Amino acid sequence: MASVDVVIPCYKYGSVLPTAVRSVLDQPDVDVRVLVIDDASGDGSAEVARALSDVDSRVTVVEHERNKGHIATYNEGLLEWASADYCALLSADDALTPGALRRATRLLDAHPEVGFVYGRPVHWDGSAPLPPARTADRGWTVYNGLSWLRRRFALGDGCITSPEVVVRTALQRELGGYDPELRHTGDIEMWMRFALHADVGYLRGVDQAYYRVHGENMSAAYYASVVADLRQRLAAYSAVIDRANGQLPDKDSLDRQVRRVLARDALRRAGRAFDKGRAEIEPVAELVDFAREAAGAVDDLPEWHTLRLRQRLGARRAKALAPLVLTAPARRIRRHVRELRWQRSGI
Known part of the structure; x- marks a missing residue:
């Protein structure tokens, strides 16, 4: 059985944290662990996380005494804690769809050349119950990493929101995590960096995660400035080119x-x-x-x-x-x- 470590950073999202954690713990046919990192929320979120840990030993909680910010928190979990076959990052206000980790790990087990796998996200307003998701297995596609990367340059779009991705932990540790200089496009750069070294798996016609859309999304205020968005996107592509080390002739x-x-x-x-x-x-x-x-x-x-x-x-x-x-x-x-x-x- 494949093992997956899921990092859930949390900053003042204690009210929705149980949905995220439960969506991981309920995944069938995988051995999961969850790390909740409370980034000095100071609003009771850490207490919610501890309560979840008290009732399920698969949940570990780390509490920051001072706020370190999202990039440092992401990298702490992915690079210092995760040790399973595969790892994923799930925001505390998002959730996995039923069977998401089983579908992802089946692909990764079958294709050792694949560094990460993703599907589609369901954009969700946070209402209960969770909306229906497409979970029937429709097969997969394995893209040559460089071909997938060139497609990103051709479109100028990262095409991934983040919670729908599962990464091979060995590759994550080898190539590093989120770039602190790219506070809002670090994920785009990281996926492209991985594609320089590994192939990319895509789960066809299936929803892998719920991505909550609301006024408090960390990116909402940022994307209000379209120029800043464009500059950060360009910075992400420039960083990939600078780090290609001859792999992109x-x-x-x-x-x-x-x-x-x-x-x-x-x-x-x-x-x-x-x-x-x-x-x-x-x-x-x-x-x-x-x-x-x-x-x-x-x-x-x-x-x-x-x-x-x-x-x-x-x-x-x-x-x-x-x-x-x-x-x-x-x-x-x-x-x-x-x-x-x-x-x-x-x-």
């Missing part, structure tokens, strides 16, 4: 590719601000500055031309023409605007 082209992808994302977001009538509120100028910093010249990007058209139209007219702007090439939009002018002038 095409790293220069990958760097250029992801920079253009993120620049296009920034310009697209700037354009959407006009479509939503929020050009005076959202950081349009900062998004354009980021695009130029990331990719250099942006004049050849289609998003740049549609943004410039929106700017010429002005916020009010751009919002009115948003459906046309989103679906038509710029020359058709310009023609439509000319027709509107002719109609208004009576020509």
Whole structure:
């Protein structure tokens, strides 16, 4: 029977911690241990954790005397405590779906070349009972690690939220944990770093975890700043390239590719601000500055031309023409605007 160590960092989430812990302890056909690390919550969360440990010896509790922050807490559990065949990190406000660890460990047992495995998360508002999840085994896909990594550069998106991942513990210890310099994209960088050294497993058509979405998510305030999000994403990709150590012979082209992808994302977001009538509120100028910093010249990007058209139209007219702007090439939009002018002038 495969063994899995699950680290559950907790900061002021004592009210929802039992759901997370129980979702691990109830996993069938795996030998599990749970480490709850209370990061000096000071609100009774540690007492909740101790109560859970008192009734199940598989639960261990560590209490920080002072707050160390999420990255240090993650790494403490994954690098200093975890010793089972496999390990996972589960936020105290998330949960595993039934059978998630069995499905993941079956793949990892069958494919020793795979470093980590993931499936899909169910986005969940925290209501009870937990919503239905797809748990029927639909098979798996094993991706070549470098191919999976290049796909991430092509899309500029990490594609993983985190609780749906199970990692081979030996690989975790060998390659290290979360980068303290990447406070909000350390997970993206870590998965890509693992893919430099191992293949990647994907569980098809199945939900592996519940990811709670609410106003107190640690990333909620951060992602309110879209420019900061883009900068952190770029920093994660740059860190992977810097650490490739010759394993990515095409790293220069990958760097250029992801920079253009993120620049296009920034310009697209700037354009959407006009479509939503929020050009005076959202950081349009900062998004354009980021695009130029990331990719250099942006004049050849289609998003740049549609943004410039929106700017010429002005916020009010751009919002009115948003459906046309989103679906038509710029020359058709310009023609439509000319027709509107002719109609208004009576020509």
